[in-house]
Amino acid sequence: xxxxxxxxxxxxxxxxxxxxxxxxxxxxxxxxxxxxxxxxxxxxxxxxxxxxxxxxxxxxxxxxxxxxxxxxxxxxxxxxxxxxxxxxxxxxxxxxxxxxxxxxxxxxx
Amino acid sequence: xxxxxxxxxxxxxxxxxxxxxxxxxxxxxxxxxxxxxxxxxxxxxxxxxxxxxxxxxxxxxxxxxxxxxxxxxxxxxxxxxxxxxxxxxxxxxxxxxxxxxxxxxxxxxxxxxx
Numbered sequence: 001x002x003x004x005x006x007x008x009x010x011x012x013x014x015x016x017x018x019x020x021x022x023x024x025x026x027x028x029x030x031x032x033x034x035x036x037x038x039x040x041x042x043x044x045x046x047x048x049x050x051x052x053x054x055x056x057x058x059x060x061x062x063x064x065x066x067x068x069x070x071x072x073x074x075x076x077x078x079x080x081x082x083x084x085x086x087x088x089x090x091x092x093x094x095x096x097x098x099x100x101x102x103x104x105x106x107x108x109x
Numbered sequence: 110x111x112x113x114x115x116x117x118x119x120x121x122x123x124x125x126x127x128x129x130x131x132x133x134x135x136x137x138x139x140x141x142x143x144x145x146x147x148x149x150x151x152x153x154x155x156x157x158x159x160x161x162x163x164x165x166x167x168x169x170x171x172x173x174x175x176x177x178x179x180x181x182x183x184x185x186x187x188x189x190x191x192x193x194x195x196x197x198x199x200x201x202x203x204x205x206x207x208x209x210x211x212x213x214x215x216x217x218x219x220x221x222x223x
């Protein structure tokens with residue numbers, strides 16, 4: 001089975017930096033995805049890590065440590081539109097994703 | 110716009126009924142996934158098809174079934190509906206089922222069972 005743990009909610013202010021942590025236990029590991037989901041909308045892809053280390057993509061970066069079963073998503077220069085749910089999803093066998101319940105991020109002015 | 114289309118957008122029906130949700134993957138994608146998202150459960154993987162064949166099964170109830178047709182579109186059939194089946198149903202597609210293939214999600218079908 002797979003267990004994924006993320007904080008339920010986080011708050012931050014516009015322009016700040018926030019780090020959303022994710023720990024996971026999975027049988028079979030083929031990388032880890034982060035998705036963003038606004039309420040009532042489809043999840044959209046943010047990042048993918050398969051090797052240990054940091055992947056940077058504009059204002060978003062994601063880190064993976066396979067030995068620790070740990071990942072984080074770093075969001076810089078926060079904007080109001082970043083208020084959304086952030087889903088950590090390790091990939092198991094056959095490319096199936098298991099999603100955590102997500103971290104609801106609220107960005108305030 | 111992800112390129113994945115789902116119909117209908119909204120569906121309201123009664124307990125005991127049967128409905129069919131339809132998904133067309135992005136052009137060229139061979140793999141289709143179905144997910145259920147309810148308020149308290151988050152996104153739950155239901156089933157995956159790859160090039161017409163069932164590839165993986167998640168938490169899919171026996172009352173639910175799916176198939177992928179030769180043109181690669183997929184349908185999810187939900188029968189003997191219960192109140193608890195009310196949820197957002199997402200379809201996603203990816204090029205293959207390879208390790209790095211990101212999944213692109215459709216806009217979802219919101220099912221309400223009354």
